[in-house]
Amino acid sequence: MTIELHGIVLHGFHGVLERERRDGQRFLVDVELDLEHEQAARSDRIEDAVDYRGVVARVKQVSDGRGYQLLEALAAAIADALLHDWPVRAVRVRVRKPDVTLDPPVDYSAVSVERRRL
Numbered sequence: 332m333t334i335e336l337h338g339i340v341l342h343g344f345h346g347v348l349e350r351e352r353r354d355g356q357r358f359l360v361d362v363e364l365d366l367e368h369e370q371a372a373r374s375d376r377i378e379d380a381v382d383y384r385g386v387v388a389r390v391k392q393v394s395d396g397r398g399y400q401l402l403e404a405l406a407a408a409i410a411d412a413l414l415h416d417w418p419v420r421a422v423r424v425r426v427r428k429p430d431v432t433l434d435p436p437v438d439y440s441a442v443s444v445e446r447r448r449l
Contacts, residue, residue: 333364
């Protein structure tokens with residue numbers, strides 16, 4: 332079973348450019364968590380589930396915790412934190428930067444990372 336949370340909106344102070352780190356910008360984070368067990372599906376109890384509120388809060392905490400120059404580093408830090416904090420087999424994280432300035436323009440830049448429990 333996989334939990335998916337798409338389009339978590341964050342305002343972060345990440346980037347290579349000084350103005351990105353000073354002013355901040357919008358980031359969109361997609362998370363997929365492959366569960367180790369399906370206990371919540373059988374019990375229908377929040378106590379047996381991965382609470383989405385906690386996942387979103389942890390994503391925000393990682394982003395707010397420090398500034399990252401690269402999307403790669405931010406995505407990896409989020410994935411590592413989620414894998415550590417919840418009973419999941421694997422985590423996939425995609426971080427999108429929708430307001431990236433490139434010539435020619437693009438809709439967004441993005442980095443995806445996957446982590447698996449050993």
